[in-house]
Amino acid sequence: MKQWALITGASQGIGYEFTMLFAANGYNLILVARDQKRLEEVADEVSSKYKVTVKVIPKDLSQPAAALDIFNEIKGDGLEVEVLINNAGFGLQGPFTEIELSKHLALIQVNITALVELTHLLARPMVKRGSGRILNVASTAAFQPGPFMAMYYASKAFVYSFSCALARELKGTGVTVTTLNPGITRSQFHSRAHLKRDVGMVMMEADQVARIGYDALMHGKPNITAGFINKLSSSVSKALPTRFTTNIAARLNRQNGG
Numbered sequence: 001m002k003q004w005a006l007i008t009g010a011s012q013g014i015g016y017e018f019t020m021l022f023a024a025n026g027y028n029l030i031l032v033a034r035d036q037k038r039l040e041e042v043a044d045e046v047s048s049k050y051k052v053t054v055k056v057i058p059k060d061l062s063q064p065a066a067a068l069d070i071f072n073e074i075k076g077d078g079l080e081v082e083v084l085i086n087n088a089g090f091g092l093q094g095p096f097t098e099i100e101l102s103k104h105l106a107l108i109q110v111n112i113t114a115l116v117e118l119t120h121l122l123a124r125p126m127v128k129r130g131s132g133r134i135l136n137v138a139s140t141a142a143f144q145p146g147p148f149m150a151m152y153y154a155s156k157a158f159v160y161s162f163s164c165a166l167a168r169e170l171k172g173t174g175v176t177v178t179t180l181n182p183g184i185t186r187s188q189f190h191s192r193a194h195l196k197r198d199v200g201m202v203m204m205e206a207d208q209v210a211r212i213g214y215d216a217l218m219h220g221k222p223n224i225t226a227g228f229i230n231k232l233s234s235s236v237s238k239a240l241p242t243r244f245t246t247n248i249a250a251r252l253n254r255q256n257g258g
């Protein structure tokens with residue numbers, strides 16, 4: 001019998017590439033994002049290419065009830081989620097005080113709260129039956145504070161710390177947790193955050209990043225940074241004084257603001 005994978009942010013970018021990978025590897029899919037039309041296009045594409053069943057759940061994860069609604073819908077259908085990919089997320093660029101508070105709170109809801117809720121709701125049954133895999137998408141932004149994108153960097157630092165801790169906590173239960181840290185990746189992310197990224201060779205493709213995450217997840221690795229350059233720059237960031245890396249991030253984020 002085919003296993004079910006739930007992927008948030010499945011309509012675009014890295015989440016779309018995860019969707020293709022899991023389908024190619026024979027998983028049935030539960031796809032979550034806001035854009036119902038786009039999700040249905042993805043579902044049609046996937047089910048015409050691969051012999052898998054796809055369920056779409058259009059949902060805005062910035063709404064406080066979203067994660068529980070998703071869980072209840074899955075439960076109502078009697079589906080058992082073996083793989084959870086918490087991928088949905090977005091960034092906000094600009095001075096903290098000039099961005100509406102409601103936008104900051106929506107970012108916390110999507111990047112942190114919904115991720116924690118889905119992890120809690122789905123990890124419990126996984127632990128009970130002794131099997132499951134969870135992948136949470138953080139970022140290389142997790143490794144230093146990011147002025148002019150302060151909330152985004154902080155949200156990813158949360159995802160990184162929480163997910164690495166949970167991976168250790170669940171050791172021996174049959175449930176693995178993998179943190180994926182992409183660096184700059186070609187997707188809608190930058191235009192949506194009003195960022196101009198002219199970074200040529202440093203930019204990775206979304207399918208490469210998803211493949212790295214998929215392999216790490218399947219090997220039960222607790223943490224993976226995507227690509228050699230990102231691994232190198234993250235090690236350097238971690239080794240340098242915070243004041244120094246914060247200044248660099250401030251310059252980059254202000255310079256690249258749209």
Ligand SMILES: NC(=O)c1ccc[n+]([C@@H]2O[C@H](COP(=O)([O-])OP(=O)(O)OC[C@H]3O[C@@H](n4cnc5c(N)ncnc54)[C@H](OP(=O)(O)O)[C@@H]3O)[C@@H](O)[C@H]2O)c1
Pocket residue numbers: 008009010011012013014015032033034035036038059060061062087088089090091110137138139140181182183184185186187188189190192206
């Ligand atoms: N691209 C990068 O350079 C980069 C680097 C490091 C980490 N990341 C992380 O990678 C993950 C995927 O980003 P991406 O680059 O693939 O960005 P993307 O192309 O903008 O895709 C984001 C996905 O999340 C969904 N999403 C956004 N807000 C949502 C909401 N309120 N409710 C439900 N779904 C929502 C979007 O679908 P809808 O719009 O239809 O809702 C879309 O499917 C994010 O967590 C991001 O922080 C990206």
